[in-house]
Amino acid sequence: MNYDTLKISIQQAEDILFKLFHIKGKASVLPGEVDFNFRIKVANSEGYILKISRPNENDNYLDFQQKLLQFVQDNGRNLITPKVICDNKGKAISEITDDFGNKRKVRLLSWVSGRVWSSVNPQLNDLRFSLGEQCGRLTKALQGFEHPEAHREFEWDVAQSLWTKAHVNLFKNEEKAIVQYFQNSFEKHETTYSKLRKAVVHNDANDNNVIVSSDLIHPKVQAAIDYGDAIHTQIINDVTIACAYAIMHHNDPLEAALPIVKGYHSTFTLQEKELRHLYNAIAMRLVISVTKSAINKIEEPDNAYLLISEKPAWEVLEKWRNISADFAYYSFRNACGWEAHPNENEFKNWVSKQSFKFTELFPSIDKNEALQLDLSVSSKWIGHQEDFNDLDVFQFKINQLQKKNPHKIIAGGYLEPRPLYTSNSYDKIGNYGKESRTIHLGVDFWLPEHTAVHALFDGEVVLAVNDSGEKEYGGLVVLKHKTHQLEFYTLYGHLSVASATKNKAGDIIKKGEKIGVLGNAEENGNWVPHLHFQVMLSLLDYKNDFPGVAYYNQIEVWKSICPDPNLFFKSEALQNTIKNSNEDLINYRKQHLGKSLGLQYKVPIKMVRGAGQYLMDQFGRKYLDTVNNVAHVGHEKYEVVKAGQEQMALINTNSRYLHDNINDLAKELIETLPTELSVLHFVNSGSEANELAIRMVKAHTGERDIIASEVGYHGNTNMCIDISSYKFDGKGGSGAPEHTHIFPLPDAFRGKYRGGNSAEKYAEEVQKQIDMVHKKGRGVAAFIIEPIISCGGQIELPKGFLAKAYKRVRAAGGLCISDEVQVGCGRMGKSFWGFQLHDVVPDIVTIGKPLGNGHPIAAVACTQDVADKFANGMEYFNTFGGNPVSCAIATEVLRTVKREKLQENALKIGTYLKDELNMLAQEFPIIGDVRGQGLFLGIELVDANMNPLAAQTDYLANRMKDHGILMSTDGPDHNVLKIKPPIVFNEANAAELIFYLRKIFAEDFMQF
């Protein structure tokens, strides 16, 4: 039938509504496959949904629908459902005649308010769990409902999905292959599938039929609407459909499905045998969807509803095809609380009665005791990435260890999170940013090349290959074993290629026979010789290799598929001691560390390793660090680490002895500073640097009154707190002390004076403070400020302000201190120091954070005059300041900035990032301001009335963390996002940062 003759206009819908129900409402079109549906808005009510059938609608079907709704209403306690509204004549189903003389059935249901699933962004695990829960409740509420119409033929019923086979020629190439794959697989398992328990189920929890609460941070699914597809079918199909739609738009659809299954199981208990079919059932629902789209494109090209899900359905199908059906099954089992692999317990039971010696695996090595080698992310033994990637160093360390422990086999690694897998083949983009495989699934035995490996039990060769490539297995053999109850596999990686491939698939290797010998780096994937020994209860779909390392978020499933190889040997030394929780650490901290020492993020992270612009937690998760301007030239920069280690090995004493290092560091710094700033003092922290600077100005001027900016922060000591408005005007503070004089934050965006011409006005504010000091009959000692005010929210000083302020302060006899603790050492890009952006030369410069790249060293640079006046006879002694180790480190930091042109990098990447952020601000008006220099940037979030949006800023930082990107917030109103990464940050890092910012800015909570 021609689609145009079926359509009902909005006006017609409103007329029908009034005629039949005496309701005056505003109609708008809703999507629908069969019925023509209208949302009806009415003043002072939630409104309605008006459903107008196609001609010749089956009466039985409508009866079924109304009874079904009534049943759920009666049985589903706590379930929100659309209610049936009767017409003027008290009928639940009315009738009209359309313009073409066709009889059409009309129904009115109450509107279930909330947001439609498809409009909710983001759809996180908690929300998907609640989708599962809600679907489970609905399945439960429908238990016992029966109606003859529920047993109809229906194309959307997964149980009947093989009708799609007749249409497979609508597809070509890859798409056809995917569709056929799932059709065949479904058909193959149809006998067992058909025996699964059945009931009438909702059968359509698709993304337009699920209603979500309006809470934007913790949304919950409230209801499923549109019962039009309800049918008597396999119960598992209900959760199947919820999954099929709610996993769209995810890089890893399986991971996205798990909370749904878990939630469903929590309210309606699934059976293990049902889970067996879930993977195929989800695929077949999508096959139905794409087949119907293909057909309808020909039959009803105007019906957009039929095409809504086509593209995302294909995307899921392609990804789903690449997921092993077995792995999906095990994951579903794990989500429901069963052992992931159904044979896990049986295997453990069997193996508990077995006992093997290491000498059975390695008869040529006469050792039966193991020494556990820690190669985990936090292992000090493996040390720096440069070291563990140097095979000579690694081998040397193994040899040393073996020498010290001649009677033990060096081994270990089961479930260890390792940082060793640095090749890209170990990374992927998951649902929450980059993920790396880090969890080691086997046990490694660190033995020399040529060591023979023998079989512990009879087995059949299933794989004997050269798994070539960087950090792969090289020579690899997998054996299949059978006990009288079960089958399992053992894997031998890093063999010599010749010895591995001498075996052929199908060969039988008897207990005690040789499997192969260990290979060297050239043929074992570029490793120090060792055996990777792993046990598997399933080969999944792997044909030429098998993972030896897994993603952390799948650890529960993998450890079930790959049980601990030490179950054979029962060596105490190889017991797994890895802790998964940070709870102990947090509790101890709470008891024994000062309460004012806060933790970052709602769920704190334990960082155990740094590398360049990345930090790694104890599970090996990598975080891109956009916060840490302390790790200036990159976390654990090799040359800097080495400089410290080497000097530490020689001598570390105080600066009263002569040493080249302190002079070298002074020379490096002086090279970067204006000639006027020619004298240095070395200290241990930014606070100490400012403390010393204040002592200097007091000694120089004989005054003690300091002028500083509102929201400025200069350190944690008594004096520094006294000049830090950020602290004394903040929580726990008690306002400015007598000798501190605060002028308003020179913020041209949202400060007291705004816009391009505010420099003079803020300089006048400084003058007001000078006048105030004079009024009290005292003189000004100093003016201290950062060139970009960090804690104030990355506030760039208005152009010309600093020169004007310095002029006024100096005219009053005061000195000028530039606090470069945050911004110094090349970060600004255009200049090495922040004050150089403003064409001024301070009297004193304080330097901190970046100088030691994490090591506590700081410095004060000053003029000869200031230094001379400070040296008034009282000796300045500093136990640690300027010691040879600290100086070696700081010198190497400054040399690295020069050698690797990192100031230029800060300029280039900072400019790129700022441009991109400005583009983002065009897209998202919530970004009120983008500011900063080089790699010291800030974005400020405000509403249309310039009100600060602290909650949104905090949300953004936490969501970015969820995606593996560390960001920090600041500013007096906590609405500024600070970007100040190690200055090795590169263009790809910047692009990644922008990509995820764009993603999070699009989320519902960020919309204004």
Ligand SMILES: Cc1ncc(COP(=O)(O)O)c(C=O)c1O
């Ligand atoms: C601008 C500024 N000055 C001084 C300090 C104090 O440095 P430290 O924490 O090394 O004592 C800080 C620390 O955050 C700072 O941001």
